[in-house]
Amino acid sequence: MDYDAYQEQKEKQFEARCRRCGLCCGAADDPCEHLTPVGDGRYFCPIYSHRFGPRRTRGGRIFNCVPVREILQRDWPGNWQCAYKENPVNEIIKSAAIKEEAAWKTRSF
Numbered sequence: 001m002d003y004d005a006y007q008e009q010k011e012k013q014f015e016a017r018c019r020r021c022g023l024c025c026g027a028a029d030d031p032c033e034h035l036t037p038v039g040d041g042r043y044f045c046p047i048y049s050h051r052f053g054p055r056r057t058r059g060g061r062i063f064n065c066v067p068v069r070e071i072l073q074r075d076w077p078g079n080w081q082c083a084y085k086e087n088p089v090n091e092i093i094k095s096a097a098i099k100e101e102a103a104w105k106t107r108s109f
Contacts, residue, residue, distance in 0.1 A: 014069075017083045020044060024068050024084075028077035030059040 001009070021027065022043030025035045033056050034047050045051055055065045068084055079085060 018068075019081075019083050021078070021081055021083075023078040023082055024071065024076060026057055026076075030057040030061060032056075032063075032065065033058050 020038075020042040022031065022035050022037075025032045025043070025045065027035060027043060032045070034045050034051070035043050036046060037043055051065045052067070053065060054062060056062055072082075072084055
C-alpha cells in the first residue's frame with residue numbers, strides 16, 4: 001500500500017469513530033449555524049467537506065472551525081460523550097499514570 005492510500009485509509013477509520021452527536025460543533029450549547037439535526041440525537045453538516053475556517057453559531061458568535069484532532073485536548077459541553085475522546089491508548093496511559101502516582105505516595109524516603 002502506498003503512502004497516500006494508507007493516509008486515506010487512516011482518515012476513513014478516524015471519521016468512522018464519530019457518532020455524529022454534534023457536541024464538538026456546539027449541539028449542547030450554541031451550535032454552529034450549519035449543524036443540522038437528523039433525528040435520533042444525531043447531526044450532520046451540509047458544508048462538511050469545506051467547513052474549516054471562520055463560522056458563526058446560531059447565537060451569532062464567530063468561531064474558527066478546525067479539525068476535531070486540534071480540539072481533543074480541550075473541554076466543551078458534553079465532550080465526555082465524544083467517541084474521539086474514548087481512545088483506549090489514552091485510557092491505558094491515564095491508568096498507568098494513576099498507578100505510578102499511587103506507588104510514589106506509598107514510598108518512604
